[in-house]
Amino acid sequence: MKQRNRKRKILFIGSAILILLVVVILILTPVLVKNYINKNGVELTGRTLLVEKLKYNYFTSTLTVYDAKMFEQNSSETFVSFDTLLVNLKPISLLKHELHVQQFQVVNLNARILQNDTVFNFSDLIDFFYTGEKVEPDTTSEAYKLNLNQIEIQNGEVSYTDQQLDHTIGLQKISFIIPQIYWGGEKSTADVTFNIGAGGSISSSFDFDSGTGAYQGEAILHQLDPEIILPYLQEYINIKEIDGTFDADIRYSGNRKSLEDFMINGTAALKNLMLKDAQDRDVLGVADAEVELKYFKPLLYEAEIGYVRFNQPYAYVALIDTMTNIEKMLIFESAETQPSEEKQPYNIFIDQIRIERGLIDFSDQRLTETFNYELSDVKVDMDSLSLNTSWIKINSSMKLNKRGNLEAQLGINPYNPFQHIELNYVLSDFQLPDVNIYSKHYTGLPILFGEMYYVNKTTIIDRQLESSNELVIRNVEMGRKTGGLYDVPIKLALFILKDINGDVVLDIPVSGDLSDPKTNVGQIVWNTFKGFMFKIVASPFKALGSLLGADPKELEEITFIYSDTTLTGKQRRSLDLLLELEQKKPELAIQMQYLNDRKLERADAAAQIVQKAYQKANNKNPLTQRKDYLEYLQKESGRDSLVMQDYERLLAPPGQVDSLIELREINRIEMVSDYIQAQNDSSSIIIREYQPQKVLNIGSRPRFSISYKLAEDLSQKDSIP
Numbered sequence: 001m002k003q004r005n006r007k008r009k010i011l012f013i014g015s016a017i018l019i020l021l022v023v024v025i026l027i028l029t030p031v032l033v034k035n036y037i038n039k040n041g042v043e044l045t046g047r048t049l050l051v052e053k054l055k056y057n058y059f060t061s062t063l064t065v066y067d068a069k070m071f072e073q074n075s076s077e078t079f080v081s082f083d084t085l086l087v088n089l090k091p092i093s094l095l096k097h098e099l100h101v102q103q104f105q106v107v108n109l110n111a112r113i114l115q116n117d118t119v120f121n122f123s124d125l126i127d128f129f130y131t132g133e134k135v136e137p138d139t140t141s142e143a144y145k146l147n148l149n150q151i152e153i154q155n156g157e158v159s160y161t162d163q164q165l166d167h168t169i170g171l172q173k174i175s176f177i178i179p180q181i182y183w184g185g186e187k188s189t190a191d192v193t194f195n196i197g198a199g200g201s202i203s204s205s206f207d208f209d210s211g212t213g214a215y216q217g218e219a220i221l222h223q224l225d226p227e228i229i230l231p232y233l234q235e236y237i238n239i240k241e242i243d244g245t246f247d248a249d250i251r252y253s254g255n256r257k258s259l260e261d262f263m264i265n266g267t268a269a270l271k272n273l274m275l276k277d278a279q280d281r282d283v284l285g286v287a288d289a290e291v292e293l294k295y296f297k298p299l300l301y302e303a304e305i306g307y308v309r310f311n312q313p314y315a316y317v318a319l320i321d322t323m324t325n326i327e328k329m330l331i332f333e334s335a336e337t338q339p340s341e342e343k344q345p346y347n348i349f350i351d352q353i354r355i356e357r358g359l360i361d362f363s364d365q366r367l368t369e370t371f372n373y374e375l376s377d378v379k380v381d382m383d384s385l386s387l388n389t390s391w392i393k394i395n396s397s398m399k400l401n402k403r404g405n406l407e408a409q410l411g412i413n414p415y416n417p418f419q420h421i422e423l424n425y426v427l428s429d430f431q432l433p434d435v436n437i438y439s440k441h442y443t444g445l446p447i448l449f450g451e452m453y454y455v456n457k458t459t460i461i462d463r464q465l466e467s468s469n470e471l472v473i474r475n476v477e478m479g480r481k482t483g484g485l486y487d488v489p490i491k492l493a494l495f496i497l498k499d500i501n502g503d504v505v506l507d508i509p510v511s512g513d514l515s516d517p518k519t520n521v522g523q524i525v526w527n528t529f530k531g532f533m534f535k536i537v538a539s540p541f542k543a544l545g546s547l548l549g550a551d552p553k554e555l556e557e558i559t560f561i562y563s564d565t566t567l568t569g570k571q572r573r574s575l576d577l578l579l580e581l582e583q584k585k586p587e588l589a590i591q592m593q594y595l596n597d598r599k600l601e602r603a604d605a606a607a608q609i610v611q612k613a614y615q616k617a618n619n620k621n622p623l624t625q626r627k628d629y630l631e632y633l634q635k636e637s638g639r640d641s642l643v644m645q646d647y648e649r650l651l652a653p654p655g656q657v658d659s660l661i662e663l664r665e666i667n668r669i670e671m672v673s674d675y676i677q678a679q680n681d682s683s684s685i686i687i688r689e690y691q692p693q694k695v696l697n698i699g700s701r702p703r704f705s706i707s708y709k710l711a712e713d714l715s716q717k718d719s720i721p
Contacts, residue, residue: 030054041070046128048075062088062103073124083108098145109156109174116163151178156194167231171196199225200245216253223247226273238329240280244273264296274314277329284326287312294351301345307352313378318363348387355380358398364437371437374401390415404430404451418463418514427454432476444484445491450476463514465524473504480712486530492710493536495588497543508532540708547584550577558592560668560702562604567671575672578706579679589711591686592704594669595696598661603645605660606652613651665690668702684711 034054041049052067065085072079084107093100114121156174161167174194193203202224206217224246233239247269254262267290274285292306318325358378364371378398385392394410408425432439432450439447451474458467476498478491497504512524536543541552548555558574567575578590611622614632622629633647634640642650669689676683687704691697696705 030056045070046124047071047073047079060088061091062086072121078110078112079121080109080111082106082110093147096145098147100147101149101151103150103152104148105150105152105154106156107154109153109158111156111158113158113160114163115161147180148178149180153177162231165231165235169196169228171202196224196228199223199227213255213257214253215256217251219248219250219252221246221248221250226270236331237275238278238331239275239283240278241276242274243276244285245271247271260297260299262297262299264298265293267292277325281316282314283316283329285314286310289313301347303346303348305348305350307354308350309353310355311357313355313358314361315359316361316363318365320365346387350385351383353380353382353385355396367437367441369437369441371435373434375399376402391420400427400430401434404428404434418460421458421460423456423458425456427452430454432473439478440482440484442485443488443490444481446479448477448479450474460514465510465512465514465521467510467525469506469508469510471504471506471508473506475502476504488530488533489537490533492708492713493533493540495585495710496536496540496708498585499547500584506532544581544708548577548580555581555706557706558672558704562601562664562702563608564702565667567675571672572675575675576679578685579676579683582680582683582685587711589684589686589709589714591688591707591709592672593688593694593696593707594665594690594702595694595700595705596665596690596702597697597700598692600699600701601661601664602657603649605657605664607645607648609652609656609660610648665702672704 031054034051037044037049037051037054041047048071050069050071051065054066055064056062057064063086065082067081067083068085069081070079071077084105086103086105087101088103090100090102112121154175156171158171158174160169160171172195174192177191179191191203191205193201195201200221200223202219202221204217204219206215208215226242226244226246230239230242233242248266250264250266250268252262252264269291270286270289272285272287273289275283277283288311289309291308294304294306296303316325320328356379358375358380360375360378362373362375364373376399379396381395382392390413392410392412392414394408394412396406396408396410398406400406405428406425407428408423411420411422413420430452432447432452436447439445453472453474455470456467458465460466473494476494478494481491494504497506499505508529510525510528512521514521541556544550544555545552554574554577558571560571564571578592581588582590610633611629614620614622614629618625618628618632620628630644630647633642633644633651637647637650639647639650669687673687676685676687
């Protein structure tokens, strides 16, 4: 009996000691594990690890880790840390080939990611755990199911730093909870929310059916600050600052069994976006911009955009030398061109593009005086655009310096613009003084008043330019010419072209061959316009004739025959037209240059002198007594076998011939002058006497050649008859 009691006592004591040892081991195990981790972190992970406290609840199978850190490679800076990590397992499920986590929670997670070129601060961890051995999947054993519940992060914070750009993006207040992720036949959901350090937040939801393989999700970006991407933009464009907010609602869906079903849709919007240049000036921006993505199937290379809308976009465009400020802001990398693989082109379709209330501040800084111009209330409307479209139609309108209007329609082949372009536009109420700086710089003529109505129709087909340009210029007044790069008589031409209402109506066709890559469309237009102005000034008679309802030839010259001693009706009509023109265009200086080839007139003057002598001596008319007159000439000259004109030149004294010619010229000039004075004694029409050195005298019959100048351009020498 005693021996049995002793055995029981020994068994009891042994069991108690064993239980005590187990309890002690269980109590000490977390401490031992913690110490082991702290001492052997480098051997375990390649990094120094530090755990402040580790607890394990054996009754609920819950592991709790407090104040844990993983350090960087230098063992002085923290890579990842958290205040609390709680993992609640259900170990019995492992017997059913299921990893069942009832709760996974991390509180105050803090992680720091660094990147230098292609190397991250976790690259060494990847290398540490990567063995390089290819692991073949075990197809003989039953696959484990994954059942994760209550996955939660509270108040997490992650920072990403690009060390080459010295730029950090911070994700703050990261909080999300995933009720369940089950891989094995049931549905899983996940919800994530966190704030971005620079401003804004991101929230996301995800639903997955592991049985059917179907999944869908949504990501909502709210008021993100684009400042976080500034360093990356600065690699391509030289900007100092970017302001604004970005919002997006992105939805996606698909099935893991069919990757081609993956699809994205949603909307995105920018508000109060503005890019500033290095001088802290606003360059590009928009008050509101929105895009609707109907669907995007990346693996099928298909996308449809419902609309792209810009409300109050802004651009500051300055011409500096041969480039704009925006071109100078762009950063181009010189890289060797590598042969690229042939890729299937995307089939992208855009239903609608709209621009409303746009504003363009234009500045031309190439001139001696800066030219500033504002294009406001810019509207652009373009429908049905795709990458396969060979013809695009664009409608636009805008205000020109707050006063003029532009309406334009453009049709173009985007793949080969010079193969086919159709451009039609109308300018109305365009204020000419707005371009006064250009006028002074290029022509030396300031524009004081005036407005323009302009209709242009331009086509380019197979690089052949054809353009019609109809202009109506009203009430144009230009100042005195002072310098200018080009000596183009624009002022005189416009003055000549003015009708009775003060309007100038022009129709200037422009054409050219653009096959030569050196061909400049602007130069073609300028040369055509310049040539037109010179043509008008050189031959203004058609324009002036239209003004007076007269034959242009009546305003070009007044001709005489040698025997004219009084003005004919035709000559008086031409003079009346000049007097009328003087009244309608008092600023126009009318000049009449007397021209005559005296050598040609000598024959007629000699004939008059000899015929008069014959008539006096014989009392006969030489024109009716031709035979008798010829015998007279032969007798007086003592010669025969000459033509009648030779006899007359031979018999007429040279001095008398010269005197008669001079008397005739004086009479012609006096007749014209007296008639003008009789009709208008205050007329300023200038009559210039015979000038022997004038080349136009050669071969000319007596006539007055009429020319026109602006009165203000007459020099003192010009004003003297």
